[in-house]
Amino acid sequence: MAIQNLKYPKLKLKSMLLLVSSLYAGSVMALEPFQVKDIRVEGIQRTEAGTVFSHLPVKVGEIMDDDLASQAIKSLYSTGFFKDVRIEAENNVLIVTVQERAAIAQIEFSGNKSFPTDKMKEGLKQIGIAESQIFDKSQLDRAEQEIKRQYLSQGKYGATVKTVVTPLERNRVAVRFDIEEGAVSKIRDINIVGNKAYTIEDLRAQFLLTTPNWMSWWNKDDQYSKQKLNADLEALRSFYMNQGYLEFNIDSTQVSITPDKKDIYITINITEGEKYTISEVKLAGETLVPEDELRQLIQVQAGDTFSREKVTQTSKAISDRLSNDGYAFSNVNPVPDINKEQHTAAFTFFVDPGKRVYVRRINVVGNTRTRDEVIRREVRQLESAWYASNKINRSKERITRTDFFSDVNVETPAVAGTADQVDLNISVTEKSTGSVQFGAGLSSNEGVVFGITVNQNNFLGTGNRVSAQVNTGKVNTTYSLSYTDPYFTPDGVSRGIDLYRRDVNTSSLNIGTYSTSSYGGGVRFGIPLNERDGVNFGLAADFTSVDLTSQSPQQYKDFCDKASGCSSNSIVASAGWTHDSRDSIMFTTKGVLQRLSGEVTIPVLDLEYYKIDYKHAWFKELLTGYTLMLNGEIGYADSYGNKNYPFFKNFYMGGVNSVRGYTNGSLGPRGIDSTTGNDFALGGTKRMLGNAELYVPIPGLKDSKQFRMSVFADAGNVFGANDSYDFGELRYSTGLGLSWVSPFGPLKLVFAKPLNSKPGDNTQTIQFQLGQQF
Structure with a gap:
């Protein structure tokens, strides 16, 4: 049907009629066009009239x-605002009526x-359903299905979702989602059919999904998920491939659910195939690097059982080695030659280095406070130099270790129009590096420790560190101010200046009673030797006064008598060497920390002594989340000249940071209080400590960066000046430990069992330390 202004003064056209007229145009009378004298819009309530006008293809004065x-x-209609549209013409006036x-x-x-509810509304808003939005039934149906899908992802297969739409005045509706969540469906059995070489228990151990167990309430590992099942199937495939089963195949997988939708059964059909060995390993292509060097990177040898993991690691190791020399886009393709009769496979690693690439420009973005030079001085890759992946990785590591940024992202996009250039783009997200902390710590030996600390680790964006601390405890009271410039010279020589006041009172400890009051200051320098090693040295002046009581040991009184008083002033020179290849300072998983340090007094004031300490800690990740730590420490101290060694510089041992299970500072030689008859620890001039610790993830918190458990064994003791290092006098302990980076500071909680305590030893089963100890 068409519009005729003369014969039909008021003709309604609906969308369906227009469609019909377009299909049967031959039977419809042609429209006699008319000039629009005016346009009138009817039926709008919320929509602006201008919105309608903007979608009309005709204006006043034009021909319709x-x-x-x-x-x-x-x-x-395309606006989505209207469910019905009518166009009328009356006396050359175009009337648009909408619903x-x-x-x-x-x-x-x-x-x-x-x-x-707020999360549900937020999710609906993303698909176009929100309060004040236009109601769309199709979107509502999609929302209903999406909510069901979310419940299915939680294993609630019996969940139902119904929607109720209630009309309201002024053309509005209320939408209500009635949800019955139902119970979580549990995996009752995982059955594997076709296995011959390994038991079902061995294969199930590769899975994340499992049947209900005592930790399922936390891990949710008994709730079926298609994504988790696919990951488990790939883990099963990798397990067989790494054990030599080159022809392993997963034939089918069936997942069934009981009629009441409470129990799920999984059946996996597999074909193991034969076990393959490596018959030959060859290198081919343009290796560029000496073949002997590349062969040291090959992890599979003739006669070995085939392992897909080792083959993949070999390809990556060769590619990484080439990328260190600038070949950023190298490709190492392992090509097998399979002998199915003898069940062997020969591998040829074809090396295609591609073009050598250099870094055109280094771009740094995201640093709003930190100066560019602070970031660039940590970068080991140079502009206009050959691309080196090991230097780029080390650059990211060094920038991250500054602790100025919450995120560091490094990308190497190719330069447009070139085949041998990339840019190094470093994107950082800054975090707050200054803090004023008012807080308290708690330890099993010092009790409550109150303190205030003002830190700025990135002072004015220069990368320099400024720290002022006031900390009070039952044993130690410290006031200190320090300033460190990590790049005092452009080559990375650091300089630090320290001022301090420290008071010590041992009356609450199980050691000889004395108190000291010290103040002093010093300067220190650190010199990097390479990426992992550095040396340091410093000079400090220390002025210490010692107060004794009637309960103080006679040895302490003898020292003060020989020294003609207990004012012990000294100038101390210190030096040390450090090797640190740890991947993280807080929760280390791999690497080595070695530290050799020593201090000696310059014989111009009251004290003449020296101390030497050596520490070697080794970390190795055995499995994901499982790290073995072995630590050994040894120390030696003595006096020189004609003066005695100052007792307040003795080594002490025992407590949460040395031999756990023994009271803090209680090991070693002991004395007798002549007044009370009680014995106490004297400390010593020699120390020996060994720790073996296996760090394991807490069940349910496997990927947490805040919690870690450990099983440990400790051995150690201190020895007096007239004693030698005696392994027979070492004290041993074992137990469990918990580390938590809490909002209040690091927490260490220890459950320890001394293994060979002797009469007079002070033991503790539970030891803890909460709060940052400065």
């Missing part, structure tokens, strides 16, 4: 015809326990 009317209706879609006035949920 059938084609423009059809365009107008389609255009208005608006309903608006959503409110959204409610009932029965939802697993997902909070």
